[in-house]
Amino acid sequence: MRVSAAAVGRFCRRKPLGAAGGLIVVGLVLLALFADRIAPYDFDETIAGARMRPPSARFWMGTDNLGRDVWTRVVFGARVSMTVGFGAVLLGTALATVIGVTSGYVAGGYDTVVQRIVDAWQSFPFLIIVLSLMAVLGPGRLNVILALGVAGAAGASRVIRSATVAVIGNPYVEGARALGCGHLRILARHVLPNVAAPIIILATIGLGSAILAESALSFLGFGVPPPYPSWGGMLSGSGRSYMYQAPWMALWPGAAISLAVYGFNMLGDALRDVLDPRLRGTTGGPIR
């Protein structure tokens, strides 16, 4: 799928909120990539005599109970959120695509068995299954990606399966079969490109959810272990204990999570409007 500059310009004009979301996402990705250069201190550097300082010109977001710069930790926290967000969504989408496309295409007994497993998996509330998986895997960035990816794949696979079932009923798939195309070729050339839109929408919306879930896990103590800063982790432990004396310790990480998820959701919402043909066309107002 090629995206031209003109198409991006058209998207920005038609969907200004989505464009704003895209801008936030690009900003956060840059923050995560260049955290070493942007942050004024090291993430666990203790600044002598600067314990729980309020926001000032020197410490934009104040300092924490150990005298560490909160802005620095928020910048490095973007790395955790972005890597976990993109990693979990990449893994979850890949798993969901394999499960959904094969289940919808192969159908029959295989579809029934796979769907019953998906049913069982979906009967667990997302956070509870992720918590249980994290208890098995143990804390750590890679494990969070694994848990979120696996837990999120079931729901997404349902949507992709439905899209696949709709696509394989089209005459062009029947035509490809009549011409003697193999299953792999039909899947790669005719099915996958036509289910790409829901996959892109699911992935973009899933990014916000993954960042939110990672922060919740870190908040509960099952995410990325200290001293590496994660936004959710900064809100738990000392962030909560010292909140009465230094509210900025928990204020900024929470604002960072909200901004990141807001950006991804805005972008995902706009992409869905653009890529879903059912939402295009006339408005539903009265005839004038």
Next chain:
Amino acid sequence: MCGYVLHRLCVAIPSLLIASFIVFALPRLIPGDVVQLMLEEQAAGRNLDDLRAQLGLDRPLAIQYVEWLGRVARGDLGESLWTKRPVLGELARRLPVSLELGLLAICFSVAIALPVGILAAVRQDTAADYVARSAAILGLSVPGYWVATLVIVLPAIWWGWSPAPGFVDFRANPWGHLAQFVLPALILGVASAAALMRMTRAMLLEVLRQDYVRTAWSKGLRERAVVLRHGMANAIIPVVTILGLHVAQLFGGTVIFETIFGLPGMGLFLFDAISQRDYPVIQGANLLIVAVVVATNLLVDLLYAVVDPRIRY
């Protein structure tokens, strides 16, 4: 109707069996030996093998699973490895707290989502729509546990007010009991309302483009009649579906909110059990949650027939 319910229950059996195996196997994969942990912490003074045999953890996994399933069928969920209390009794005591929190959250969610979603769809691409959509996405984006923390801490800093500590029983103080649920339910409900509002808007937009709605406009019906009687009545089914799915997610949310607000519900119970590797409690709580989710899905399916007269079972 009875035939349909029976059919649905039969279809649910394989999924429930798979879910029960996940419920049973997952806690056993948690690293660390619970028996060793118990001996260290409780200084029981017995040897590891004896305690493991006493707890039935020395037998093969498959046998443990079949035995556990048999006990579950007889209504015996075992005892907590730590408190020695029957799991079923503990769950029966804690489930109403979580249900109360969840139901109140759903009430808040519906009360916010439906009017705002309808307004956003009817006034598509106007300032009202942009504000409603932005607010909905903001509601989805702000972490509930962060808002909950701020709601507890900021009023305490500014006005010296904080929620009453400890759980208030309904029989002791009905108003105090209800009041302690309002804040967590409202925060939980706002996040749920955001998704529900988006679905309401999207479905209503699709319905409002149908020919029969155009006909309704052409007949000169008032906007309220067109939107509510012709539009919303046909857009409600996916909204009900999303509401059903939210019941499962609200159970997940209770883990965080019961921890923050100190409500002795299922979520807090499960969270403590996962931290302490208390197998029978993890299994029992997860099994009950799965049963509630499956029952809710069935209820949602039956509700379709109520909201849409074309559907008959």
